[in-house]
Amino acid sequence: MNHRIKRVYPIEENCMGCRLCEVACAIEHSEFKDPIMTFFNGKPQSFTTVEVDRNFSFSLNCRHCDEPYCVEACITGAMHKEPDGRVIVYEDICVGCYMCVVSCPWGAVNPKEGAKKAAKCDLCPDRELPACVQACPNRALVFDTTEELVFELPEEEEEPFVEG
Amino acid sequence: MAEYLIAGNSVAAVSAIQAIRERDKEGRITVISPEPYTAYCRPLITYVLAGDVEEWRLPYKRESFYQQNKVEVLYNVKLDGVDVSERTAYLSDGKKVAFDKLLLAVGGKPFIPPIEGIDGPDVYTFTTIADMKALAGRLEDIKKVVVIGAGMIGMKTAEALAKRDKEVVIVELMDRILPMVLDKEGSSFAEKALDRAGISYVLGDSVVGVGRDASGKVRRVELKSGAKIECDAVVVAVGVRPNTTPVEGSGIEVNKGIIVDDMMETNVEGVYAAGDCAESYDIILGQKRPNLVWPIAYRHGLIAGANMAGGRRRFVGGFPINSIGFFGFQVVSAGMSAVGEDEEASIEVLKFIDESKGVYRKVVIANNRLLGFCVIGDIRRAGLYTGLIWSRMDVSYFKELLVEHISLPEAIYPIDGALPAMNFSDRKNIRRFGWAVFPYSYRKLFTGYSARIEEICAFDDKGVCFYDGADDEG
Numbered sequence A: 001m002n003h004r005i006k007r008v009y010p011i012e013e014n015c016m017g018c019r020l021c022e023v024a025c026a027i028e029h030s031e032f033k034d035p036i037m038t039f040f041n042g043k044p045q046s047f048t049t050v051e052v053d054r055n056f057s058f059s060l061n062c063r064h065c066d067e068p069y070c071v072e073a074c075i076t077g078a079m080h081k082e083p084d085g086r087v088i089v090y091e092d093i094c095v096g097c098y099m100c101v102v103s104c105p106w107g108a109v110n111p112k113e114g115a116k117k118a119a120k121c122d123l124c125p126d127r128e129l130p131a132c133v134q135a136c137p138n139r140a141l142v143f144d145t146t147e148e149l150v151f152e153l154p155e156e157e158e159e160p161f162v163e164g
Numbered sequence B: 001m002a003e004y005l006i007a008g009n010s011v012a013a014v015s016a017i018q019a020i021r022e023r024d025k026e027g028r029i030t031v032i033s034p035e036p037y038t039a040y041c042r043p044l045i046t047y048v049l050a051g052d053v054e055e056w057r058l059p060y061k062r063e064s065f066y067q068q069n070k071v072e073v074l075y076n077v078k079l080d081g082v083d084v085s086e087r088t089a090y091l092s093d094g095k096k097v098a099f100d101k102l103l104l105a106v107g108g109k110p111f112i113p114p115i116e117g118i119d120g121p122d123v124y125t126f127t128t129i130a131d132m133k134a135l136a137g138r139l140e141d142i143k144k145v146v147v148i149g150a151g152m153i154g155m156k157t158a159e160a161l162a163k164r165d166k167e168v169v170i171v172e173l174m175d176r177i178l179p180m181v182l183d184k185e186g187s188s189f190a191e192k193a194l195d196r197a198g199i200s201y202v203l204g205d206s207v208v209g210v211g212r213d214a215s216g217k218v219r220r221v222e223l224k225s226g227a228k229i230e231c232d233a234v235v236v237a238v239g240v241r242p243n244t245t246p247v248e249g250s251g252i253e254v255n256k257g258i259i260v261d262d263m264m265e266t267n268v269e270g271v272y273a274a275g276d277c278a279e280s281y282d283i284i285l286g287q288k289r290p291n292l293v294w295p296i297a298y299r300h301g302l303i304a305g306a307n308m309a310g311g312r313r314r315f316v317g318g319f320p321i322n323s324i325g326f327f328g329f330q331v332v333s334a335g336m337s338a339v340g341e342d343e344e345a346s347i348e349v350l351k352f353i354d355e356s357k358g359v360y361r362k363v364v365i366a367n368n369r370l371l372g373f374c375v376i377g378d379i380r381r382a383g384l385y386t387g388l389i390w391s392r393m394d395v396s397y398f399k400e401l402l403v404e405h406i407s408l409p410e411a412i413y414p415i416d417g418a419l420p421a422m423n424f425s426d427r428k429n430i431r432r433f434g435w436a437v438f439p440y441s442y443r444k445l446f447t448g449y450s451a452r453i454e455e456i457c458a459f460d461d462k463g464v465c466f467y468d469g470a471d472d473e474g
């Protein structure tokens, strides 16, 4: 098991919910790699989701789990863990059964827009920094290994829960 | 050098092999495979029958997997019995094999109800490549098929046959389609999809006889109601039961399936069971039961394999997880999803239904915890519910959000393409179900790590997660 792979971690204290990460992800993973073309001709789909609950937000994507639920659930072996730790889907093997979609507790795999395939974060293999991390103007997404991040996390007050 | 013997050659066996090899590179692994194939994707057989997937894609693992992991596979032999005191296994070819550790991963077997005339040609089950080939080989002679059972396998087989231009009639004993997953209301969505595709179905009735002509060919089935349906083949898909035949009389404890403890070990030391044949802890029912689904078989094999090779891993528990699509209908579900609204006083059922969009979401809550869900149509991010079942978080203070607004990216990617103006002052009013509504410490715990949720949330005797949302409310 590789606990030291780099992953994208959200820092919710920094996030202002601007959703630039979603836009950047959708562009990076469209066939056009261009904002206008992506949103008007392509089928924009972001693999990271900005979660919003009134006054705070953060951007959540795939955890590239050590023992991924999605890989265990995949009935074809299309969803698999690469030797480098990334969890990715081979689209040509995937049959769109969506077992992985129900299984991922983070809601990080979803049906691909306009195709019977699964789609998820691939940590942008063609880039040094994933597109979402690079796009974030607030350093609310970091690309790092687990251990380093845990030491970096600021000690925050528990956020009071307000009903209503 | 340890001698590992694995009976069965499917997903549970594969994950066990991987787990054993992670710890023990040397031990001898022998796999017994009655079927002449490497491990294959069992659920894909309906896709192959339908012609959607080519046959070469059936293997789940190929020969190279067994070579790399130094596994010897004995094809075309079965496990016939186990002598637990001598620690030997009896094979169908008459050989005896000694073992140190034995894994029973013999899967399930289709249940065939006692129906008059059911024994004989033209009656098929549908769980193996051999079954699929038998039916595929006869397709030219078949015009009309009766499928008994509207469960997962029945519906997928019916869809495949319809795609091959066969007339199909589905007969289901219960009053609904997918009775283990859907309630009557959910079933109406599936029924609509069947109507649109022109598939006939009979609900609340059962087949009591299979009528054959003088040459033994199937000609019709008779229903309990007295109706008769002409057909020239019958597919029996009323359910799969754990296969416990190989261990009968061996002293290995069996209930509905082979009983295992949380290390996947049976009552006999060194003998493990995994997958469809095993009966393991269900975190929703709080008791052991067979859960015949792929992800659980994988997990079982992984834990059993690790323990066989000297590890100490615990199977925290599981619950059924399903996803099925046919004739344009798509449903995902987990846990207890078929219970009706007024069935039990202690169970609360919340629903959101939008008939025009074909959207249906239902959650089942008891004791403030999510026990199951079912989502039809738009299944994006449905896995979030599965996470709530795993963690057993208190959902009482956002339960109305659970069905109304699952956190979706549609606000930024509307279906019609135009980007809505972003109004930051609106943000205060946005409240959608997603990780953001979970308590702060809980969120941090899971978004900062990549470990299994159920393993981080240790369960106490009552099966309740100690890391529980209620702690944060004060």
Ligand SMILES: Cc1cc2nc3c(=O)[nH]c(=O)nc-3n(C[C@H](O)[C@H](O)[C@H](O)COP(=O)(O)OP(=O)(O)OC[C@H]3O[C@@H](n4cnc5c(N)ncnc54)[C@H](O)[C@@H]3O)c2cc1C
Binding pocket: A075, A097, A099, B007, B008, B009, B010, B011, B012, B013, B032, B033, B034, B035, B042, B043, B044, B045, B046, B077, B078, B079, B080, B105, B106, B107, B108, B126, B127, B128, B152, B153, B156, B243, B246, B274, B275, B276, B277, B292, B293, B294, B295, B297, B321, B322, B323
């Ligand atoms: C048509 C179909 C569709 C399905 N679709 C889904 C789905 O969409 N999602 C899902 O989660 N699950 C699905 N399932 C269920 C899923 O396939 C099983 O849960 C899974 O295959 C269980 O794996 P297993 O390793 O326990 O055993 P199995 O896959 O049942 O394999 C058992 C193995 O044991 C061998 N064996 C049998 N008897 C003996 C013996 N006496 N000695 C030695 N070996 C023996 C068999 O040859 C086989 O290799 C589907 C099943 C079918 C049939």
Ligand code: SF4
Binding pocket: A061, A062, A063, A064, A065, A068, A069, A070, A071, A087, A103, A104, A105, A106, A107, A108, A109, A120
């Ligand atoms: S998709 Fe989900 S289950 Fe799979 S690796 Fe990512 S977070 Fe884990």
Ligand code: SF4
Binding pocket: A073, A074, A075, A076, A077, A078, A079, A089, A093, A094, A095, A096, A097, A098, A099, A100, A101, A117, A118
């Ligand atoms: S949708 Fe594709 S990747 Fe997901 S479980 Fe099914 S086959 Fe595997």
